[in-house]
Amino acid sequence: MLVLEIENLSAFYGKAQALREVSLTVNEGECIAIVGANGAGKSTLLDSIMGLVKTRGTVRLHGEDITGLRCAQIVKRGVGYAPERFNLFPHMTVRDNLLVGAFTARNEIAKNLDAVHRLFPRLAERENQETSTQSGGERQMVSLGRALMSSPNVLLVDEPTIGLAPKVCGELAKVLQRLSKEMGLTVIVTEQNANFAISLAERLYVLEGGRITAQGTAADLSKDDILAKSYFGA
Ligand SMILES: Nc1ncnc2c1ncn2[C@@H]1O[C@H](COP(=O)(O)OP(=O)(O)OP(=O)(O)O)[C@@H](O)[C@H]1O
Ligand SMILES: [Mg+2]
Incomplete structure (x- = not known):
């Protein structure tokens, strides 16, 4: 289809x-x-x-x-989007950056956060780290995770x-x-x-x-x- x-x-x-x-x-x-x-x-x-x-x-x-x-x-x-320059909030934590992505799927926050943490265990371990102190790969994980917080099918x-x-x-x-x-x-x-x-x-x-x-x-x-x-x- x-x-x-x-x-x-x-x-x-x-x-x-x-x-x-x-x-x-x-x-x-x-x-x-x-x-x-x-x-x-x-x-x-x-x-x-x-x-x-x-x-x-x-x-x-x-x-x-x-x-x-x-x-x-x-x-x-x-449609979820993980853009090129991430546009993360540098002085917010990993968790709060992920929550930014949930604005259209507020009823599914727990389920989606759990799925993101299973996909990227590092993000669960570093929930309270400011994204400004993360490595490039870790920021990429947050960016993808944030897109997934909107319950996308694309x-x-x-x-x-x-x-x-x-x-x-x-x-x-x-x-x-x-x-x-x-x-x-x-x-x-x-x-x-x-x-x-x-x-x-x-x-x-x-x-x-x-x-x-x-x-x-x-x-x-x-x-x-x-x-x-x-x-x-x-
Ligand atoms: N905001 C903008 N204003 C004017 N021109 C732009 C703007 N954004 C992109 N362009 C132009 O549009 C064309 C395509 O740019 P685009 O960013 O989509 O390429 P790209 O394939 O993503 O490149 P890259 O691999 O460098 O990210 C380029 O010629 C670029 O200069
Ligand atoms: Mg580009």
Whole structure:
């Protein structure tokens, strides 16, 4: 079943166009990756889904047009977002930062907090630590955890591996796969790290200069070195 359908989506910052007629689909429970270099439009694409950028085109969630809705309304409809720069409150504790994500799911705080703590035991151990004193990997956990506090059925994650050691990337890939395989979440991850994206996603889309230039499974894309050609310019 289709969860998300994006049709001919263009995005604009004033007169500058950052996305050009992007179309993509995501099925229920699927984990897909958007791969692209700096400035390709990855963050803009996720921001556009969340209603944070001026766009033209259509975004449908469970068959319903959500284009033009405000971000809070989109979160209420079950889309969780872990953005690129986290936007955590540095002088608040881990726990309070997680609770910020619960504003649309106040009745499910205990259940969701428990699930986040099971996923990231470190966050339970460090409940009272200020996020300003956390490592990059720990902040990434808080950011993902905060998105999960809104009881999402679709999770958007922007470049989760930035600044993370390879070992931590491996652990993160496992967590994201558990979310889709065991918990049934539909997951969309953007990445510059093509290897991480391949290790994680069932299908990939390549984004270049605001356009989708290739798509398919990792096997499809490796056939003619499409990923390497379009992404590394090789
Ligand atoms: N707030 C903004 N105002 C004007 N232009 C912007 C703004 N945000 C992004 N852009 C431009 O839109 C294009 C796409 O940017 P975007 O941040 O989506 O790329 P990205 O793929 O996420 O890159 P990165 O990997 O560096 O995070 C870039 O050319 C960027 O300069
Ligand atoms: Mg970005």
